[in-house]
Amino acid sequence: DVKVTQSSRYLVKRTGEKVFLECVQDMDHENMFWYRQDPGLGLRLIYFSYDVKMKEKGDIPEGYSVSREKKERFSLILESASTNQTSMYLCASSRSTANTEAFFGQGTRLTVV
Amino acid sequence: GQSLEQPSEVTAVEGAIVQINCTYQTSGFYGLSWYQQHDGGAPTFLSYNGLDGLEETGRFSSFLSRSDSYGYLLLQELQMKDSASYFCAVSPGAGNMLTFGGGTRLMVKP
Numbered sequence: 001d002v003k004v005t006q007s008s009r010y011l012v013k014r015t016g017e018k019v020f021l022e023c024v025q026d027m028d029h030e031n032m033f034w035y036r037q038d039p040g041l042g043l044r045l046i047y048f049s050y051d052v053k054m055k056e057k058g059d060i061p062e063g064y065s066v067s068r069e070k071k072e073r074f075s076l077i078l079e080s081a082s083t084n085q086t087s088m089y090l091c092a093s094s095r096s097t098a099n100t101e102a103f104f105g106q107g108t109r110l111t112v113v
Numbered sequence: 114g115q116s117l118e119q120p121s122e123v124t125a126v127e128g129a130i131v132q133i134n135c136t137y138q139t140s141g142f143y144g145l146s147w148y149q150q151h152d153g154g155a156p157t158f159l160s161y162n163g164l165d166g167l168e169e170t171g172r173f174s175s176f177l178s179r180s181d182s183y184g185y186l187l188l189q190e191l192q193m194k195d196s197a198s199y200f201c202a203v204s205p206g207a208g209n210m211l212t213f214g215g216g217t218r219l220m221v222k223p
Contacts, residue, residue: 042213042214042216045210048210058212059115090155090156092211101158101161102158104156105155106154106155107155
């Protein structure tokens with residue numbers, strides 16, 4: 001069974017903290033994604049990685065950075081958490097072919113207080 | 114940039130047919146996908162259209178018109194378990210970066 005695993009299901013952090021969200025996939029996929037999901041706004045792409053150490057900014061990269069040192073792991077970093085980063089964060093992975101499907105993790109509900 | 118428009122909510126009765134539309138504006142276009150997400154769950158893949166026309170997968174079909182920048186998801190013989198949010202997503206380039214629409218919440222009533 002294919003799997004995308006996010007390290008935490010729920011997380012509470014304080015304003016100004018540095019926050020790491022980890023994602024691991026076991027499918028040898030080239031592509032990995034970080035999205036945030038807010039009511040009424042759908043899934044908004046934060047960052048996309050198409051290979052180890054390669055990344056592209058998505059629609060809302062401000063306040064976030066990413067790291068992909070190994071093919072299977074993609075980390076999202078909030079350098080200094082703020083309350084407007086309270087959200088559901090979803091990681092996904094896919095093959096780098098045209099009609100491939102993306103597989104999602106179960107999400108991390110982050111609350112910044 | 115990319116933008117995708119889809120209705121925010123649709124309501125239908127069990128056994129009916131419902132169509133969820135998606136229009137898009139993208140800097141590049143490779144294909145249109147559809148995903149389903151139940152409350153509290155992760156999005157799961159339903160279908161992909163890379164070429165114009167209809168793709169059928171059981172009770173679900175998806176249509177694409179590249180010239181109109183338009184697609185739709187058709188759900189037939191609706192069941193209560195089809196109550197979920199449905200997202201269209203575009204791949205602007207061959208690298209398969211995925212950009213999603215705002216989602217359509219489908220409520221199926223008895």
